[in-house]
Amino acid sequence: MRLLFPITYKGGLGNVKSMKVLVTGGAGFIGSNLVKLLLQKNFEVKVLDNLSTGYKNNLERLDVEFIQGDVRDIELVENITKDVKAIFHLAASVGNVKSLNNPHEDSEINIIGTINVLEAARKNNVERLIYSSSAAIFGELISMSIAEDHPQNPDSPYGVSKLAGEKQVLCYGKLYDMTVICLRYFNVYGLNQRYDAYGNVIPIFAHRLLNNQPLIVYGDGEQTRDFVNVKDVAIANYLAVTKACRSGVYNVGTGMNISINQLTRYVQEASGIFTATEYASPRKGEVLHCRADISRIKDDLGFKPDINIQLGLKEYFNWFFNQNV
Ligand SMILES: NC(=O)c1ccc[n+]([C@@H]2O[C@H](COP(=O)([O-])OP(=O)(O)OC[C@H]3O[C@@H](n4cnc5c(N)ncnc54)[C@H](O)[C@@H]3O)[C@@H](O)[C@H]2O)c1
Numbered sequence: 514m515r516l517l518f519p520i521t522y523k524g525g526l527g528n529v530k531s532m533k534v535l536v537t538g539g540a541g542f543i544g545s546n547l548v549k550l551l552l553q554k555n556f557e558v559k560v561l562d563n564l565s566t567g568y569k570n571n572l573e574r575l576d577v578e579f580i581q582g583d584v585r586d587i588e589l590v591e592n593i594t595k596d597v598k599a600i601f602h603l604a605a606s607v608g609n610v611k612s613l614n615n616p617h618e619d620s621e622i623n624i625i626g627t628i629n630v631l632e633a634a635r636k637n638n639v640e641r642l643i644y645s646s647s648a649a650i651f652g653e654l655i656s657m658s659i660a661e662d663h664p665q666n667p668d669s670p671y672g673v674s675k676l677a678g679e680k681q682v683l684c685y686g687k688l689y690d691m692t693v694i695c696l697r698y699f700n701v702y703g704l705n706q707r708y709d710a711y712g713n714v715i716p717i718f719a720h721r722l723l724n725n726q727p728l729i730v731y732g733d734g735e736q737t738r739d740f741v742n743v744k745d746v747a748i749a750n751y752l753a754v755t756k757a758c759r760s761g762v763y764n765v766g767t768g769m770n771i772s773i774n775q776l777t778r779y780v781q782e783a784s785g786i787f788t789a790t791e792y793a794s795p796r797k798g799e800v801l802h803c804r805a806d807i808s809r810i811k812d813d814l815g816f817k818p819d820i821n822i823q824l825g826l827k828e829y830f831n832w833f834f835n836q837n838v
Contacts, residue, residue, distance in 0.1 A: 535599075539562055582612075597637070602720065619670050694760065736799065749816050767818040
């Protein structure tokens, strides 16, 4: 592969009809929604997933080549990358709390796994790599709204490993003839997001409502978050592969924030279940307000988050209740 300095401006990858892409982590929450969109757009899709937190049935009835395997297996990653033009790298050990309990595994998957994917991409002349990053890389938030150049001082092993992954990805973009895009997701919610021990607030609320339990809010509930629907996140990935752009990082959110109190009302309306809300002591280190500045991705890629949270929650609760009844 040719060495390239500096980062160059590249056209989109053009006709997607015959384009084969690899989605790592494609059986997971965000990955499966992305796979669905890519198939609708006529891409040919391969998925690599070790099913540690993903589900084969997220891909049910979808016409994909599924490879059950691990991003830590460099030989496998290199082999399955030989015929792909672009890679969406989503496979990761996900979440701050999980990383506190398993810091070694977090780094092995998120840092070494990402280097494996990059090396496979380099050796096989992959043209574009889209890396799923996270707002967790910012750590303590000191301004509102949060632009891409907000200081990055992660306060969990997960935030550190996602930031290290980003840096590796950007470095490969500088060194080699490959366009690399890092998409930093804020609070993603939507179809295929299951309730688990490390779950986000919306699946936790859904689980509690389904079991007629009160919603627990930490602090006074006036803290705010930027909740972005997974379908909009999938579109951001699609734009990142099809649009002409240069390597770089982009926030992916809605540019709007709602309070947790407001969220409790929305989830009750969406579910039709009205349990009590109980308030508990604020959690240590929890940020008060969070809202993404999405002007860069709007300007460069034409991203326009489309899904109203109340409608998105209605769709989510329909799905969640069907899964769990
Ligand atoms: N959910 C969010 O709110 C959010 C926010 C910011 C960033 N992200 C990022 O988005 C990506 C997808 O996250 P998600 O929320 O869909 O989580 P998820 O756990 O549903 O998806 C991760 C997928 O990767 C697979 N995987 C894990 N380790 C693997 C390995 N070693 N080899 C192969 N596959 C492996 C899992 O089985 C799963 O299918 C991650 O990179 C995550 O860091 C998610």
